[in-house]
Amino acid sequence: xxxxLLELLLLLLELVFEALFEFALAAVFDLLVRAFAAFxxxxxxxxxxxxxxxxxxxxxxxxxxxLFIIPxxxxxxxxxHGVSLLLSPILxxxxxxxxxxxxxxxxxxxxxxxxxxxxxxxxxxxxxxxxFFSK
Numbered sequence: 001x002x003x004x005l006l007e008l009l010l011l012l013l014e015l016v017f018e019a020l021f022e023f024a025l026a027a028v029f030d031l032l033v034r035a036f037a038a039f040x041x042x043x044x045x046x047x048x049x050x051x052x053x054x055x056x057x058x059x060x061x062x063x064x065x066x067l068f069i070i071p072x073x074x075x076x077x078x079x080x081h082g083v084s085l086l087l088s089p090i091l092x093x094x095x096x097x098x099x100x101x102x103x104x105x106x107x108x109x110x111x112x113x114x115x116x117x118x119x120x121x122x123x124x125x126x127x128x129x130x131x132f133f134s135k
Contacts, residue, residue, distance in 0.1 A: 059125025
């Protein structure tokens, strides 16, 4: 019983830290987009499916770059290996949505990645690449 409880606690910590890692990558990407705002203001994509696919691709590219910096998994595989592949992007998407809501109340321009679905797509791209290609 104690081993199962420990595994569940470790799973919860794994999910939280992976979601924070993916949120941090999305936030860095968001800052880069804001730095080059003049270029990205003209590139806004109105088709939500195309934006989802684009942010998934950008997330996969960011995940590939992160493998050069941190080539190993952030956590050793647990008994529930792979569950964070969906749950951590959901948490990161919720974080990006909250960031968008916060910036919207401050009368700032809200970027497309600062929504749930585009933040989720970016984090999912990172998670899939890191899940399959980390050593």
